[in-house]
Amino acid sequence: MQRLVLIFLACAASVTAQQTELTAQAIIERIQKNVGVRWSQSTVDTFKAGDPNTPVTGIAVTMMATLDVIQRAAASGKNLVITHEPTFYSHLDQTGDLEQRHDTVLANKQAFIRDHHMVIWRFHDHWHRRNPDGIQAGMTHALGWEKFQNPTNAHLFTIPETSVAALAESVKRKLDIMALRVVGDPKMRVTKIGMIPGAAGSANQIKMLERHDVEALLIGEVPEWETVEYVADAVSEHKRKALLLLTHIPSVAQV
Secondary structure (H helix, E strand, O other): OOOOOOOOOHHHHOOOHHHHOOEHHHHHHHHHHHOOOOOOOOOOOOEEEOOOOOEOOOEEEEOOOOHHHHHHHHHOOOOEEEEOOOOOOOOOOOOHHHHHOOOHHHHHHHHHHHHOOOEEEEOOHHHHHOOOOHHHHHHHHHHOOHHHEEOOEEEEEEEEEEEHHHHHHHHHHHHOOOOOEEEOOOOOEEEEEEEEOOOOOHHHHHHHHOOOOOOEEEEOOOOHHHHHHHHHHHHHOOOOOEEEEOOHHHHHOOO
């Protein structure tokens, strides 16, 4: 299964229908009660498919509920899939346009979910709203950077001096990333690192790069013409800046 940074509740980690006969709704209510932040009604953290009253036979936790993940969950006897990212190709999981066009990719996925009595629930907003942010904490742990983390700002790290190229190779190895893009001088020596996983947006990324205590910034993704070009210009101005683009999923799907 794709990995998701969920330091998961014991009630959800090993549940079986024979042991508890809990429904999907009951399990999600436990998560809502124990996540550590007030639950908001304005959220994407909702059921995306299936009947919430379905008794749960097992839980699959994933970064993204792809058809492959859902099929493997069903094959292993798990009928509740908790996903961090959307199931149906848009942030709000809106399927109206695809259904009107009779899109067969969507239809086949929906049919498998329906025929195998699967339930899909998204856990995104509230995991990010935790303190510490669940994704940031998972990435820090995966990189082994807890000892380097700024005690007052979880996005800042002071690591032993290394080159940008060596930093990139270390991150690739630890996060099992096939390809990682570097903007900047690979030979530049750095110690001051910033990290904003996922797609936090260029405004947040550039604000971090403006800091004197950030020489290299790790991000998931951004449109080509935004933060990428900001760093390219900074390098042309002989500023000590570098950008490491991990792509979205590897930057948020670590344990």
